[in-house]
Amino acid sequence: MMYFKDLTDLPENYGYLNARLRAHFPDFLGREDYRSLAGKTLQGIEVFLLDTRYGKSFRKGLVELPLSIHRRIEMALAETAAESLNHARKMAMGEPEDLLRVLLSGADLHNGRLLLRFFFTGAIYEGSPMWHGYGTLPVSFFRKLWSSSHSIDQVIDRCLAFPNPFSRPLGKACSELRKGATLPASERVLLSGILAYLYVVLDRHRSKNSGLVREFLGRSIDIWNMNIWSRAVSGTFPKEKAAGLYIENGSYLSIEKLKASADQDQLLRSTVWEGALSRTGSRSVAMIVSRATKLFLLWQISLRRKDPLGIEVAIGFCAQQLVEWQNLNALVVGIDMGLGVDAVMDKIIIPG
Amino acid sequence: MEKAIIALAAALAVGIPAIATAYAQARIGSVGAGTIAEKPETGGIIIILEAIPETMVILGFVVAVMLILQFA
Numbered sequence: 001m002m003y004f005k006d007l008t009d010l011p012e013n014y015g016y017l018n019a020r021l022r023a024h025f026p027d028f029l030g031r032e033d034y035r036s037l038a039g040k041t042l043q044g045i046e047v048f049l050l051d052t053r054y055g056k057s058f059r060k061g062l063v064e065l066p067l068s069i070h071r072r073i074e075m076a077l078a079e080t081a082a083e084s085l086n087h088a089r090k091m092a093m094g095e096p097e098d099l100l101r102v103l104l105s106g107a108d109l110h111n112g113r114l115l116l117r118f119f120f121t122g123a124i125y126e127g128s129p130m131w132h133g134y135g136t137l138p139v140s141f142f143r144k145l146w147s148s149s150h151s152i153d154q155v156i157d158r159c160l161a162f163p164n165p166f167s168r169p170l171g172k173a174c175s176e177l178r179k180g181a182t183l184p185a186s187e188r189v190l191l192s193g194i195l196a197y198l199y200v201v202l203d204r205h206r207s208k209n210s211g212l213v214r215e216f217l218g219r220s221i222d223i224w225n226m227n228i229w230s231r232a233v234s235g236t237f238p239k240e241k242a243a244g245l246y247i248e249n250g251s252y253l254s255i256e257k258l259k260a261s262a263d264q265d266q267l268l269r270s271t272v273w274e275g276a277l278s279r280t281g282s283r284s285v286a287m288i289v290s291r292a293t294k295l296f297l298l299w300q301i302s303l304r305r306k307d308p309l310g311i312e313v314a315i316g317f318c319a320q321q322l323v324e325w326q327n328l329n330a331l332v333v334g335i336d337m338g339l340g341v342d343a344v345m346d347k348i349i350i351p352g
Numbered sequence: 353m354e355k356a357i358i359a360l361a362a363a364l365a366v367g368i369p370a371i372a373t374a375y376a377q378a379r380i381g382s383v384g385a386g387t388i389a390e391k392p393e394t395g396g397i398i399i400i401l402e403a404i405p406e407t408m409v410i411l412g413f414v415v416a417v418m419l420i421l422q423f424a
Contacts, residue, residue: 014382015378015379015381015382015383015385015386018382018383018386019382019383019386019389020386020389021386022386022387022390023389023390025390026390026391308382308383308386308387309382
């Protein structure tokens with residue numbers, strides 16, 4: 001039995017996966033591609049996308065759904081990105097499969113938060129939101145929840161009955177919301193539940209690769225904590241309340257440091273997040289979260305050449321796919337708003 | 353008895369480098385496949401890199417032949 005367990009942790013499992021993933025890297029768009037796209041109209045973007053790997057989803061949208069050009073592009077980007085990330089997970093076996101599940105759990109968190117925000121605001125939304133389709137919970141599950149969204153009780157029941165480790169935390173988070181908890185408090189319940197399961201998955205593997213994914217989670221927690229901290233400092237909610245919303249196991253920002261820091265320099269100086277401190281631009285604390293998120297993505301992409309037989313390639317691939325998706329969305333919105341090429345390029349994340 | 357020891361020495365001379373070569377080539381092969389997939393123009397260099405560990409087992413084989421010819 002131990003022999004078979006050892007087999008699943010062989011570096012050869014990474015060899016095949018990484019070779020396949022590396023074959024996709026040349027398909028990602030570069031600075032010049034973005035610059036040329038930024039000068040086009042939405043119709044020009046459409047024509048460009050038809051000739052790329054986004055073309056298949058795009059054609060499907062053209063034929064099946066009578067949507068606006070903006071929405072059509074948005075759907076094609078989401079569908080292709082999800083397809084590409086799911087494909088990566090399907091190719092993995094053994095340790096990389098588990099680690100990829102952890103890396104892609106951001107989709108479940110994103111979808112869960114969308115649902116919670118919807119219940120919290122009570123907004124009426126036509127159609128279905130853009131679900132991220134590369135998580136552990138299937139998009140069909142979220143669609144069903146959305147269709148029964150007139151009753152939060154029904155959503156809670158469905159979540160608790162669904163046989164998936166991530167649906168229970170979502171049910172608990174909805175239940176907190178129903179009891180009158182704030183949105184960040186119920187989001188914290190969701191995030192803590194998901195993290196508890198992810199750490200169980202990571203504990204199955206004691207290797208350099210699982211250590212790196214643990215750091216990935218730690219940095220994600222840092223960003224959550226930074227977000228809470230920035231709201232407390234800017235006065236959006238009281239500091240005592242913020243203290244209860246922090247999550248433990250952050251990589252570089254301890255809860256003690258978060259509680260004791262009164263300004264961003266004190267919090268971030270001499271940590272990996274130092275780059276999120278603005279040197280010339282806005283000193284607004286709200287901006288540090290978006291700068292830290294950008295740093296986090298760039299760190300992940302920078303890992304891709306560190307070890308060709310490790311999880312680094314998959315981390316880099318997933319991040320690069322998500323960045324391209326985000327970039328193309330920013331580009332479409334920028335063009336739609338009539339921004340110039342330089343203004344659009346400012347919103348684009350280009351790996352160094 | 354002496355012949356058996358010589359045969360064992362020859363077997364080890366070729367067997368150990370063969371295992372080491374296999375180990376090295378497995379890793380170079382999978383990483384090389386990724387590199388060629390990413391940059392097809394590197395194909396020639398990767399084939400050379402893949403072949404380099406082969407020299408270990410060839411030298412081991414030569415040592416084994418020498419052992420047998422010299423002492424058996």
